[in-house]
Amino acid sequence: MLKLRDGIVELYRKVATSLPPDVEEAIKAAHAVEKKGSNAKRALQIILENIRLARETVRPLCQDTGVPVFYVKNPIGISQMELEKTIIEATRIATERIPLRPNAVDIITEKNSGDNTGIGFPVLYFKETQGSTLTIDLMMKGAGCENIGQTYKLPYEELKANRDLEGVRRCVLDAVCKVQGKGCPPYILGIGIGATKDQVTRLSKEQLMRKIQDVNEISSISDIEKRLLKEINSLGIGPLGFGGKTTALGVKIGVNHRHPASYFVDISVSCWANRRGRLIW
Amino acid sequence: MVTKQLSAISYKLSGKKATIIKKQRSAISSQPSGKKTKIINLPLTKKDVLGLKVGDVVLINGLIVTGRDKIHQFLFYEKPSKKDIPFDLSGTILFHCGPIIKKTDDGYTMISAGPTTSIRVDMYESKIISDYGIRGIIGKGGMGENTLKAMKKNGCVYLHTIGGAAAYLADKIKRVIDVWKLEEFGMPEAMWLLEVEGFPAIVTMDAHGKSLHKEIEKESHKILQRLLKM
Incomplete structure (x- = not known):
């Protein structure tokens, strides 16, 4: 699996040093609408310049190269254990070569492993698929925005949030207002709704893999995604919290069935540097 | 004053003598081209800091140090004396940053x-500002009420x-001069001494209590x- 290992190293390089075109386009559009001479416009200008510089000089566009999160779709018959080994080996090589910032810290000894590998690090999700194509999606998730994610349990009296999509809307607006500019806006928000805590956090993070222009196939969810984006951008928090028209670039919601007694809403936040990429093998 | 403080920065760790640009100029000046942009030449005095207001766009020149979670915890709980720290922190800027070097x-x-998210070190910052004479914090996301109060009391800006x-x-960091606590804390968490030139920032919390x-x-x-x- 030597070639695959090198392919994953290159995937790391691409994801760490260049932003997906849809995100860059959304930032350009945001830059165009911010007021001339404003701090918001100045900040987006520097962000765009940074994206160009990082790509051209092949350097990580953010020094926090984050927690690597892999979503692997493997054809029947390909060993997940072998894939896991290969990904871990590629992570070590990528950390040294690109270089990435070593981010894996031992809970007991507080020692940084130095190579971005450790217990549950990187994060790996596998799913078996039909056909012969191996698909490896990688998100490099910065910690600043990871820290501001939140989980709500409905109903929530303080917000007058019931167990319905209106309740979800109230939670999302509250969450953004609470965190203000602390996680590098403009944000991309991933929201997961469902029965269990672990399921909704995973679902909300998966939403961050969707392209900015991606439209939800469930029309009532698609409507609320659009409405929330508009409302979040009316809050005035703006790029990096400097004030302005662009607090979010996208809102993406995923739903699972829930238990009659449970209604969990989880919000995963990505900073503007929504680093994701795909390797098809 | 500026020169004296600059040359006071010592290099106990490596023992090497770094060449420090000694410039006889005022600590803060307005840039002729940009109406709003102010130039900061480190180190800063309390008086210099009082001249900075929320909304000012600044470009920073001089020596700064990095420090994030572990450095803050260490300075707060272990309280090393100024002579135990290889860099002179008074009048300088503490940059919330875990770089890739x-x-x-x-x-x-x-x-x-x-920058890394500043709010994480909020509970330590007011004491560090007053104990070590830090005049500026570079970060992102802003900080809380206690830090704002300490900034007003001691003369410091965000x-x-x-x-x-x-x-x-x-690319605005011209040189990595030295490092402290690299072995113990690791690359992101160590205190790096950096020389910056034209490093951009916006004053979002000032020494007049405004945020x-x-x-x-x-x-x-x-x-x-x-x-x-x-």
């Missing part, structure tokens, strides 16, 4: 260096730079109340 044969090369713009900002973050938070909550009809 590559070790080379003749030192270190900066690869990527943007300089908000561009989160995530780490390649761009790394842009507080204002925006207040306004956005009003809008939220309207959206939720509460």
Whole structure:
């Protein structure tokens, strides 16, 4: 699996040093609408310049190269254990070569492993698929925005949030207002709704893999995604919290069935540097 | 004054003598081209800091140090005396940053260096500002009420730079001069002594007790109340 290992190293390089075109386009559009001479416009200008510089000089566009999160779709018959080994080996090589910032810290000894590998690090999700194509999606998730994610349990009296999509809307607006500019806006928000805590956090993070222009196939969810984006951008928090028209670039919601007694809403936040990429093998 | 403080920075760790640009110029000046942009030449005095206001766009020149979670915890609980720290922190800027730096044969090369979220070290910062004479914090996201009070009391400002713009900002760092606690804390958490030139930031918390973050938070909550009809 030597070639695959090198392919994953290159995937790391691409994801760490260049932003997906849809995100860059959304930032350009945001830059165009911010007021001339404003701090918001100045900040987006520097962000765009940074994206160009990082790509051209092949350097990580953010020094926090984050927690690597892999979503692997493997054809029947390909060993997940072998894939896991290969990904871990590629992570070590990528950390040294690109270089990435070593981010894996031992809970007991507080020692940084130095190579971005450790217990549950990187994060790996596998799913078996039909056909012969191996698909490896990688998100490099910065910690600043990871820290501001939140989980709500409905109903929530303080917000007058019931167990319905209106309740979800109230939670999302509250969450953004609470965190203000602390996680590098403009944000991309991933929201997961469902029965269990672990399921909704995973679902909300998966939403961050969707392209900015991606439209939800469930029309009532698609409507609320659009409405929330508009409302979040009316809050005035703006790029990096400097004030302005662009607090979010996208809102993406995923739903699972829930238990009659449970209604969990989880919000995963990505900073503007929504680093994701795909390797098809 | 400026020269004296600059040359006071010592290098106990490596023992090497770094060449420090000694410039006889005022600590803060307005840039002729940009109307709003102010130039900061480190180190700063309390008087210099009082001249900075929320909304000022600044470009920073001189020596700064990095420090994030572990350095803050260490300074707060272990309280090392100034002589135990290899760099003179008084009058300088503390940059909330865990950079990517590559070790080379003749030192270190900066690869990527943007700000980290400042609020995480909020509970330590007021004491560190007053104990070590820090005049500026570079970070992102802003800080809380206690830090704002300490900034007013001691003469310190919060300089908000561009989160995530780490390649761009790394290019404003001209030299990695030295490092403290690298072995113990690791690359992201060590205290790096850096020379910056034209490093951009916006003053979002000043020494007069004003905070842009507080204002925006207040306004956005009003809008939220309207959206939720509460």
